[in-house]
Amino acid sequence: MSATIQTAHPETEQPGRLPPQKMSSRLDGELLEISMGPQHPSTHGVFRMNVALEGEIVRKLKPVFGYLHRNHEKIGENATYLSSMPYTDRLDYFCSMTNNWAYALSVEKLAGIDVPERAEYLRIILAELTRLQNHASLLGFLLSDMGAWGTPLMYAFREREKILDLFESLSGSRMMCDYMRFGGCRVDADDAWLAAAKNIVDRFPKFLDEFEALILQNEIVIARTQNVGKLSPELAISAGITGPMLRACGVNYDIRKVDKYGFYPRFKFRIPLGDHGDTYDRLMMRALEMHESVEILKQALAQIQPGPVVNPKVKIRAFRPPVGEAYGRIEGPKGELGFYLISDGGPNPYRYRVRPPSFINLTVLEDLCLGHTVADVMVILGSVDIVMGEVDR
Amino acid sequence: MFQAPLAIVFGEADPPFSLMETLEEIKNRAELAARGAKIDIVVNPGPSQQSSLLIDNEHAIAVAQFLRDHPALAFDYCSNVTGVDWLDRVVKKTVKVKQVVDGVEKEVDQTTEETISGYLEAVYHLFSIKHKHGPLIIRMRTANRTDRARLPSLTPIWRSAELQEREIFDLYGIHFEGHPDLRRILMWDEFVDHPMRKDYRDPDDYEWEPTPHDDVLERAKEHYAPRPQLDGAENITANPQ
Numbered sequence A: 001m002s003a004t005i006q007t008a009h010p011e012t013e014q015p016g017r018l019p020p021q022k023m024s025s026r027l028d029g030e031l032l033e034i035s036m037g038p039q040h041p042s043t044h045g046v047f048r049m050n051v052a053l054e055g056e057i058v059r060k061l062k063p064v065f066g067y068l069h070r071n072h073e074k075i076g077e078n079a080t081y082l083s084s085m086p087y088t089d090r091l092d093y094f095c096s097m098t099n100n101w102a103y104a105l106s107v108e109k110l111a112g113i114d115v116p117e118r119a120e121y122l123r124i125i126l127a128e129l130t131r132l133q134n135h136a137s138l139l140g141f142l143l144s145d146m147g148a149w150g151t152p153l154m155y156a157f158r159e160r161e162k163i164l165d166l167f168e169s170l171s172g173s174r175m176m177c178d179y180m181r182f183g184g185c186r187v188d189a190d191d192a193w194l195a196a197a198k199n200i201v202d203r204f205p206k207f208l209d210e211f212e213a214l215i216l217q218n219e220i221v222i223a224r225t226q227n228v229g230k231l232s233p234e235l236a237i238s239a240g241i242t243g244p245m246l247r248a249c250g251v252n253y254d255i256r257k258v259d260k261y262g263f264y265p266r267f268k269f270r271i272p273l274g275d276h277g278d279t280y281d282r283l284m285m286r287a288l289e290m291h292e293s294v295e296i297l298k299q300a301l302a303q304i305q306p307g308p309v310v311n312p313k314v315k316i317r318a319f320r321p322p323v324g325e326a327y328g329r330i331e332g333p334k335g336e337l338g339f340y341l342i343s344d345g346g347p348n349p350y351r352y353r354v355r356p357p358s359f360i361n362l363t364v365l366e367d368l369c370l371g372h373t374v375a376d377v378m379v380i381l382g383s384v385d386i387v388m389g390e391v392d393r
Numbered sequence B: 001m002f003q004a005p006l007a008i009v010f011g012e013a014d015p016p017f018s019l020m021e022t023l024e025e026i027k028n029r030a031e032l033a034a035r036g037a038k039i040d041i042v043v044n045p046g047p048s049q050q051s052s053l054l055i056d057n058e059h060a061i062a063v064a065q066f067l068r069d070h071p072a073l074a075f076d077y078c079s080n081v082t083g084v085d086w087l088d089r090v091v092k093k094t095v096k097v098k099q100v101v102d103g104v105e106k107e108v109d110q111t112t113e114e115t116i117s118g119y120l121e122a123v124y125h126l127f128s129i130k131h132k133h134g135p136l137i138i139r140m141r142t143a144n145r146t147d148r149a150r151l152p153s154l155t156p157i158w159r160s161a162e163l164q165e166r167e168i169f170d171l172y173g174i175h176f177e178g179h180p181d182l183r184r185i186l187m188w189d190e191f192v193d194h195p196m197r198k199d200y201r202d203p204d205d206y207e208w209e210p211t212p213h214d215d216v217l218e219r220a221k222e223h224y225a226p227r228p229q230l231d232g233a234e235n236i237t238a239n240p241q
Helices: A073-079 A082-088 A096-111 A117-145 A151-171 A193-217 A219-225 A234-240 A277-301 A355-369 A374-384 B023-033 B058-071 B161-172 B214-221
Strands: A032-036 A048-054 A059-065 A323-333 A335-343 A351-355 B039-042 B052-055 B077-086 B089-101 B103-115 B119-128 B133-141 B150-152 B173-179
Touching: A048 A351, A048 A374, A048 B023, A059 A355, A059 A374, A073 A082, A073 A351, A082 A096, A082 B173, A096 A117, A096 A323, A096 A335, A117 A193, A117 A277, A117 A374, A151 A193, A193 A277, A219 A277, A219 A374, A219 B052, A234 A355, A277 A374, A277 B173, A335 A355, A335 B077, A351 B077, A355 A374, A355 B161, B023 B039, B023 B052, B052 B058, B058 B133, B058 B150, B077 B133, B161 B173
Parallel strands: B052 B133, B150 B173
Antiparallel strands: A032 A048, A048 A059, A323 A335, A335 A351, B039 B052, B077 B119, B089 B103, B119 B133
């Protein structure tokens, strides 16, 4: 069940915004090659782009990866299945709960493990809370990149901190939660925790309304984002773009609806879709998805029943899945997060592969940025939503 | 070791994915569409039931194009591309054979050992955004792990393979022919080895300051330049003449 939500998007020409190709200040047409990053504040970590500029216009852009590479996959192959679980927290350190879930889901597919009902509910609650805090902080960062230093980011972080407090009281850690286990979750949430979560979820729409009123109709935000970094649905599908970035192009593909993993079919929620595939739509996707996440959370917190949170049949020590392979994926806040595992029957995986959404979403970075100014590159990169821990692994 | 037996059978249970057709039917249709293509089904023995299609390298592009463009399949989205390293391995098979022992026919276990030489493998996970089915898993294998570690690039079919094939080239050393921009991506350009290979050994020191021992010492010899005898200094050359 999905609905196209029309985003406010006037088609009129933006005043004061010249068509990009006419803004060249150089007459000889020679390209100036500069290196942006890896220490640039807007690259969200150690990300570098080699950019060829004609005046202020980007004519070529080559991303340079690897500054945070530590061969996560090799470490995963040399560790037991369970000992990779805390290490998945460090992939996308904003969303450790969804990383845990994707990995647990893949191992459960590999070994054929069932998950108790309460654990599925807890997983959905934590995943949607993760989505809320990820999207809120992304919007804050994006505005920071546009020059709204501090204030919107602090508004977003204020809400994020409440959610991280929930994570901390449940798992013992704000960001490196290490909460999921194969066949369930590590500890149970008590009634006080659920009440606290409900309290935060109930108050979240107030923040959303305030935040949206503050930024989404803002003239500067509209001028900086509309018609910037347009992505066509055909290119998005071919380039494997997933998550809010894909749906901003109007492609109705949400793994929560497609794969029906967890208990998502039990909840009523809509999939927001964009019309133009530009930066403004990508920004709107995050805002609209937060509304839907709040809806899921309200239903999940009302429906959750007492019960066991972990499948007692799953071995913790000497856990050896049968010979075979499995690919499991979830709809992470940044896109499709998948784990591909090959078991040779041993205690550690023969092959441990992470399918990182933000790495593959960068495939089209050059296509998005060509013809735009350097200042737009920062906004476009911000709207892709990358975390280098996941890009470089 | 995980065996990947080559058999033309599909798992008995229902396919776990909502594919319109079974793997067998996809294989037959792809073989018809891409003339001369040879496709095998690699059965996954695990509970995930994600079996895959092994595609021969000469017809890989044609098969991939068929999978993407066929209206009923429409695998327009290539989600995950990854490499796997398989070393030389010995597979033991025990077969019951009827033998005449002392004039009486008996069933005897006969163990055969088959040596499979190593190869590198590229695995592609395909989904359809149009029909919302998948995954269809296709794999390609190189002839060996050294001089013939070459595969056709599927980046012209699915652009999402662009960065991921570069990553496989970097970490596994598979050369993708037809890739538009095949460079190292995660390791630095000067790096010489492929770290995700199973027989990879770390350099003695990434800063070229040797503290070598055992087989690391062998590796370290490569970057010790043979030095002439300095006056009074002892011979510190790692490979003396």
